[in-house]
Amino acid sequence: MRANQSMVFSLAYHLLHDRAAAEEVAQEAFLALHRSLQRIESPEHAVFWLRKVTVQRSIDEGRRRMRRPQVPLDDQPPLATVDAKGDPLLSGILRRLIASLPEAPRSVMVLRYQEDLDPSEISRILDMPVSTVKSHLQRSLALLREKLERRGVGEFGWTP
């Protein structure tokens, strides 16, 4: 479990942008894995299964929260990232922009840039054609570029 807990927690956090909700989803995903252990064939299958279930449960939780809006108690940037390089302010803006995308492109972007998966792997996890995954990636990147430019952020960080 320890090997996968940051993967599962981060997927839920980047999809929901709320630490408490991410903890809850991550906990549910591990308990569901525990209940389904007999069907898991290998460690790779467990990782695939955890990614799939975490994304699905995060989407369900996001829909539930849309119906019953809540004020997150903790909407602060993450306390500890595995790789803390780069501009933290820009990273925060990017995380918020990704969290504001519709659920399908958001899931694609999180799996692509958090998990470094290629479009074919993402298409298997999300049960989505590879062409749709590629199209979500291209359109989301274009949208992020446009929003960053409107905020005065260039390709290499803040412009004076």
Place this chain on the structure above:
Amino acid sequence: MDPLEQQLKQAMARIEPPADFAARVRAAGHRPSAWRSPALAAALMLLTVGGGLAWREHQGQIAKEQVMTAMRITARKLDRIQTHIKEVKP
């Protein structure tokens, strides 16, 4: 990978969950669910069945009282009619 994609990789880096996360998942896994506890499930079943029987008994009592009231009213009316007939008869 262009600069925006590199920034995205940094922004979406994995985050460590709270230190006690694994312990909490284990505790949640061992916590018996209400439906998995045989004693609690039996108690809930008894409460449901017992409650249903009590409700049916209560409804039966109300119906019985309504029938008795209707019979009393009918008997009084019949008495009055009988008295009236006796008065009219020469």
